[in-house]
Each structure stands twice: as C-alpha cells, then as structure tokens.
Amino acid sequence: TTQVKKICCLGAGYVGGPTCAVIAYKCHDIDVTIVDLNEARIAAWNSDNLPIYEPGLDKIVFERRGKNLFFTTQVEQAVIEADLIFVSVNTPTKKSGLGAGFAADLAYVESATRQIANVAKSSKIVVEKSTVPCRTAESMRTILEANSNENIRFDILSNPEFLAEGTAINDLLSPDRVLIGGLQTPEGIRAQQALVEVYAHWVPTDRIITTNLWSSELSKLAANALLAQRISSINALSAICEATGADIDEVAYACGRDTRIGPKFLKASVGFGGSCFQKDILNLVYLSEQLNLPEVAAYWKQVVDLNDYQKKRFVSRIIKTLFNTITNKKIAVLGFAFKKDTGDTRESAAIALCKDFIQENAKVRIYDPKVSTEQIFMDLSTPGVDNLDALKKRVTIAKTAYEASEDADAIVIATEWDEFKELDFPKIYEKMHKPAFIFDGRLILDAENLRNIGFRVHTIGREDRDFY
Numbered sequence: 162t163t164q165v166k167k168i169c170c171l172g173a174g175y176v177g178g179p180t181c182a183v184i185a186y187k188c189h190d191i192d193v194t195i196v197d198l199n200e201a202r203i204a205a206w207n208s209d210n211l212p213i214y215e216p217g218l219d220k221i222v223f224e225r226r227g228k229n230l231f232f233t234t235q236v237e238q239a240v241i242e243a244d245l246i247f248v249s250v251n252t253p254t255k256k257s258g259l260g261a262g263f264a265a266d267l268a269y270v271e272s273a274t275r276q277i278a279n280v281a282k283s284s285k286i287v288v289e290k291s292t293v294p295c296r297t298a299e300s301m302r303t304i305l306e307a308n309s310n311e312n313i314r315f316d317i318l319s320n321p322e323f324l325a326e327g328t329a330i331n332d333l334l335s336p337d338r339v340l341i342g343g344l345q346t347p348e349g350i351r352a353q354q355a356l357v358e359v360y361a362h363w364v365p366t367d368r369i370i371t372t373n374l375w376s377s378e379l380s381k382l383a384a385n386a387l388l389a390q391r392i393s394s395i396n397a398l399s400a401i402c403e404a405t406g407a408d409i410d411e412v413a414y415a416c417g418r419d420t421r422i423g424p425k426f427l428k429a430s431v432g433f434g435g436s437c438f439q440k441d442i443l444n445l446v447y448l449s450e451q452l453n454l455p456e457v458a459a460y461w462k463q464v465v466d467l468n469d470y471q472k473k474r475f476v477s478r479i480i481k482t483l484f485n486t487i488t489n490k491k492i493a494v495l496g497f498a499f500k501k502d503t504g505d506t507r508e509s510a511a512i513a514l515c516k517d518f519i520q521e522n523a524k525v526r527i528y529d530p531k532v533s534t535e536q537i538f539m540d541l542s543t544p545g546v547d548n549l550d551a552l553k554k555r556v557t558i559a560k561t562a563y564e565a566s567e568d569a570d571a572i573v574i575a576t577e578w579d580e581f582k583e584l585d586f587p588k589i590y591e592k593m594h595k596p597a598f599i600f601d602g603r604l605i606l607d608a609e610n611l612r613n614i615g616f617r618v619h620t621i622g623r624e625d626r627d628f629y
C-alpha cells in the first residue's frame with residue numbers, strides 16, 4: 162500500500178486545525194501542513210493566541226508546531242508536496258439560489274478541488290473531511306479526473322469528522338470510531354488502506370470503519386440528524402413536563418437507564434445550536450426532496466422546527482412571567498456560545514433569545530467567558546435588528562456574571578458554563594431588582610437553593626412554582 166508521508170489540509174478551521182494537529186501529535190513520521198486563504202487565521206495559528214478555543218488544543222499545537230506541524234497560506238506548495246490532502250473547508254447552508262435555506266453551499270469544496278487539480282504534479286489521495294451531501298465525491302472525482310493523465314491519478318476518500326466542539330481533543334484522541342469511505346475498486350481500497358494506516362498510529366483498528374463512499378457520506382448526515390433528533394425529542398417532552406408537573410431531568414434519567422435508549426444526549430435545553438446540526442439536517446431534508454421523498458424530508462424537518470419552537474417558547478415564558486412586558490427591563494444573559502468550553506457562537510440559541518429581547522425593547526446585558534464583544538455585536542447585527550448604534554443602546558457586554566446581573570430584573574442562563582454553577586448567588590440577589598427572576602435554560606442551577614435566597618426560579622422542563 163501507499164505510505165502517507167506528507168499531509169496537507171485545506172481549511173484551518175474548527176475541524177481542520179484540531180484534527181490535523183492531533184495527527185501531527187500522534188504521527189511524528191508524517192509532516193502535516195494546514196493551509197487557509199484567511200491570512201489572519203493562519204497568523205493566529207502561528208501565534209501564542211490560537212484562533213479557536215478548545216481545551217487541550219494549545220498544548221498539542223505548541224508541542225508540534227515547527228516540527229511536523231505547519232500553518233501557512235502557501236496553498237500551492239503544500240498541495241504539490243502532499244501525498245494526501247484533506248479538504249476541510251466550510252460548507253454553509255446556501256443563502257440564495259437553488260435550494261436556498263436548505264442545500265449546502267459547495268462552492269468552497271469545488272474551488273478547493275479545482276485548486277488541487279490545477280497545481281498537482283503527482284498522484285494524490287484527496288479526502289473529503291468537510292460535511293457534504295451524499296454523492297459529492299462524485300463531483301469531486303469528475304473535476305479531478307478531467308485533470309488527471311497517465312502520470313497523475315487522484316483517489317477520493319470520504320472521512321467525515323465526528324468531533325464535537327469543547328471536547329474536540331479528547332474526541333480526536335479516543336474516537337468512538339473513525340469512518341473511511343472509498344470506491345470499492347482495487348485502487349480505491351488501496352487509498353482507503355493508506356488512510357487507515359495513518360489513524361492506526363493511535364486508533365485501535367476495530368474502531369476504524371471502512372465502507373463504500375456513499376455510506377460514509379450519508380453516515381455523517383445521519384449521525385447528526387439522529388443526535389439532534391434526541392435533543393428535539395427531549396425538548397418536546399420538556400414542554401409536556403412544564404404543563405404537567407413532571408420533571409424533565411427525572412424523565413430523561415428514567416428513560417436513559419434503559420440500555421436500549423442510553424443516558425447521553427438527553428439534556429433538555431433552550432435548543433441546540435452549533436454550526437452542524439441545523440445545517441446538516443436541512444441538507445438531509447434537501448437531499449430527500451431531491452430524491453422525491455417528501456415524507457422523509459418532512460420527518461427530518463420537524464427536528465429543526467421543534468428546535469425553533471423551543472427557543473420561542475422559552476422567550477414567551479420569560480415575557481409572560483415578567484408580567485407580560487420586558488420593555489426597558491434589564492435582562493442579564495449569561496452565556497453566548499452555543500455550548501460550554503467553546504468560543505463559537507454559530508447558530509447559538511443565545512442569539513435568537515437576545516434578538517427577541519431586543520425586539521421587545523428590553524435592555525440586554527451579556528456575559529460570556531470566551532466570546533468577544535465584537536463577535537456578539539456581529540451576531541446580533543445580522544438581519545432582524547437595526548443598525549449598530551441603535552443596537553449598542555440596547556445591548557451592553559459585561560466582563561463578569563456579577564457585572565451583568567447588577568440592577569437586572571432577570572437572569573437568563575443561555576450556556577451551561579461550569580462557572581455559572583459556582584456563582585455567589587446571595588451577592589447577586591442583593592444587587593438585582595426585586596422580584597429577582599432566574600430563567601434556567603440549561604437546567605444547571607439548584608432551584609431550591611436559589612428560592613431560599615429569594616429568587617423566583619423558572620427552569621425548562623419543570624412546572625412554574627411561583628404563584629402570584
């Protein structure tokens with residue numbers, strides 16, 4: 162089989178960066194070069210201040226950078242030298258044109274593929290790392306084969322990434338499985354084997370799954386759809402809990418103890434966020450429609466619809482509880498990232514909540530330990546909200562949770578950061594307007610304890626216990 166000595170990765174984002182850093186960390190005999198068109202991002206990867214926050218990432222990057230791990234904007238040279246190339250570019254939901262709002266925008270994948278075809282001077286294994294609709298590899302193959310000759314051949318593999326942000330390094334160091342799809346031809350199988358050997362440096366071989374190309378591509382969309390479906394299922398039940406007095410954490414525990422159901426990914430919340438779930442389900446919905454399977458499309462679409470409903474429902478409950486108006490009330494929003502241990506805000510539920518609060522003319526005070534002020538204003542300025550100046554009159558950013566909650570009428574927990582569990586709540590209570598409300602969108606706080614302090618506490622998936 163071919164032995165991989167030099168790897169190039171196109172795209173130094175949340176996936177390309179950590180994935181290839183871990184490959185370099187585990188395979189000292191392989192040179193790994195990560196390239197990106199974005200100069201600022203590459204400069205950050207080469208600095209002390211990495212462009213993404215991920216526990217454990219710094220240590221690995223600092224240990225291998227300059228040895229067998231390189232970050233550069235010199236795409237051409239890196240492609241020419243590599244024998245295996247990961248395509249790990251972004252594949253956002255299309256904003257306009259055919260399939261707008263559903264289909265994945267494959268423009269970046271295509272231009273990365275063309276770049277490889279244009280500059281390659283020797284044979285390459287090209288690996289789809291980006292999440293793409295089923296059969297994208299076919300288009301990549303057509304582009305690459307139109308540019309191959311008897312001296313240069315391209316083999317295409319699908320190797321979707323299953324890491325979750327916030328736990329990326331652990332997920333990469335000990336993955337449940339690695340999935341590698343290839344054409345089931347002698348050449349395809351040989352290429353597949355070459356990538357298996359890269360992962361086999363640290364992943365037990367029984368965890369490396371090889372399949373045909375299309376199974377691999379579809380499995381990525383399927384896995385995300387199944388995971389998100391669990392959250393929408395538990396969130397749908399949380400609405401029933403609030404109306405009946407059942408407690409969603411107790412229900413999730415009782416159901417999860419059935420080993421056929423399992424305990425993970427059953428945490429009710431204000432709604433799932435992140436760059437993947439919504440995008441990939443919409444992608445699956447579009448694929449189903451393209452395949453003339455409208456019932457299948459409607460089935461998966463409901464997972465996203467329920468998620469939107471969950472966010473709206475939480476906002477309505479807050480407004481209703483605050484005596485049906487939040488105009489000029491101060492709402493402290495704790496957490497802005499889409500989950501803890503990341504600075505990523507893509508599709509964060511907090512964005513939807515804050516936009517609704519602004520629409521109701523509330524004063525919003527936001528604190529997140531890892532999200533920058535610029536990022537928050539960028540997320541809130543997108544359509545639906547006025548210009549930046551008007552926005553800054555309504556929204557302020559705090560440096561601590563204490564500062565955010567000072568003079569506030571209500572605290573809204575939007576992200577489950579551990580530090581929120583450890584806050585000095587008697588101190589916070591002192592400085593809030595009374596009655597002081599807390600809305601726990603992540604079910605992380607001890608409601609009884611807070612009620613003893615004097616707070617009025619409302620939690621997703623639990624009946625309201627304040628009666629006026």
Ligand code: NAD
Pocket residue numbers: 171172173174175176177196197198199202236249250251252269272273276290291292293322323324325326436437
């Ligand atoms: P990202 O936006 O953080 O990174 C993508 C990078 O690719 C950007 O920095 C962009 O500048 C760069 N790029 C675009 N075109 C390029 C080109 N032609 N050459 C070089 N660089 C180019 O995106 P991400 O979160 O890393 O996601 C990448 C892919 O991985 C997506 O398809 C996504 O669906 C998938 N994925 C993401 C996650 C996640 O948790 N974020 C997990 C699994 C899979």
Ligand code: UDX
Pocket residue numbers: 322323324325326327385388392425426427428429430431432433434435436437438499500501
């Ligand atoms: C997800 C998949 O988990 C990962 O395998 C895939 O590669 C990329 O997409 P990610 O979006 O980074 O990863 O984070 P994840 O932990 O899945 O959380 C997604 C969202 O669901 C977050 O907003 C999180 O708060 C929410 N969530 C998760 C819940 O509301 N309840 C849960 O029980 C789990």
